[in-house]
Amino acid sequence: MSTRLRKGEQPTKRMAHVWDASKCIACGACVMACTSTNNPDMMTREEVGWHSIASNIRRIDSVSAQGRPEVLLMQCQHCENAPCLNTCPFGATYMDDNGMIRLDPRMCAGCSYCVTSCPYNVRWFHPDSKLPKKCMGDTCLEFVEKGLQPACVQACPAGARDYGDLNDPNSSVSITLRTKRSRRLLENAGTEPKYFVVEGS
């Protein structure tokens, strides 16, 4: 079982998500797997703010300057310097010893401060519980506790997703990040995100 870190304590692991954009075929399987696994009650309901399925993975479609369609998959970056951790007034948002940013529902009053604090706009409100949901969902956390991969990694048919420990040089994510060109989003925000976008070999 993972434990909550107190102020000043450092995580023993630095669990990170990797999304390989060069492999991704934009099928949306990860988005659907996330919702059906963690919030099955939302499968037929819309996230009204995003106008999309309520998922912990937000799909952003855009067009490049050259007119090429592009997709970006956005989710909680489990930042090492997470703004939501600093702003949550009641301490509901916390970092565990795996370096994951988590939410304790017992301590959440639904103030939305974590939502407005996140530069990545990845939290959404569950319409019934009013909890600010994000990656990872409860079921994915159970998967990880059992040594399995999160639902998005399991569901991706292109092998574009991965999850592992940055502190372990032999983990698949460490090897990928050592051998392929990658970047993090909004680097200048100072959040030290642990979500890596692989752009190519």
Add this chain to the structure above:
Amino acid sequence: MEAADLNFQVHIAHWGWRIAWFLWFVGIAGMGSVAYYFVRKAALAYVIFGSLAVGLVLVVSHLGRWWNLPRTLWTMVTSGIFNYTSWMIVGIVLLSVHLVLSAVLVASHVPWLERFEWLKWTGTLSRANVFLAIYAFLGFMATVYSGFLITQASGIPLWNTSLIPVLWVVSGSIAAIAVIELMYVFGLVESSVSTLAVRLGIGLDAIKLLAVLGFLHVALAYGSAGARIGATAMATGEYALMTWGGVIVLGILVPLAIGAYTVLVKKSKALLVVSSVAALAGVFFLRAVVLLSGAWEPLVL
């Protein structure tokens, strides 16, 4: 301005009208407490206490899980988790203490309560300069907090400027002056106090005009994409009418013109009512338009 990933916080985080009213009430109560140090009238104490109470009811009712608040506070206390890096928890402490001190002040002014011997200390305390100085400082800090509350929301680039707490203090002071002017109209403060307040108000209106235009200019000219999207919504977009009509014309130019007329020509109670109501409305619209225009940084690959 168009972006592939364009999201305004009001549709997702829902910091909208109710939070604007909360910020407005905190501004009146906060800077009203500073004014109380100099004016010391019962009516002002009632306005401060009422504003704080209504503001707190509004903000608690805005919580998505307000019914979980007792459990939240209980868990905080029993587990010893206090996040003092959050401006919101700082604000909760400030506003709670301010509300209690405001209740003491109100108790000292209510004639009906004078019959209770055990409440005599409220009168003694509320006449002490040290107490009133602490009270004024708390009010000032509550207003500052209400600015940093949104400045700390780092997801919304338009808000990430220290100009917001300054704007909130200046506009809160304008609101407090408007309340004093209304008190004068109803015969609750002397004419000399009102005259001083009008002169002070002219200076504050000029500073507020500069600060609002500076806020827009910096965001539009040098801000990130998210800040520019927000400032564009304020200046020429969806909320332009609220900015130019509500904040600038109604909230600044009308009180400025009436203030100048009052100083240069003559004082008119009817015009002071118009000026005060317009100033109070402008203070509210400023908070509303800044909140509603908040947008995230667009994210693209």
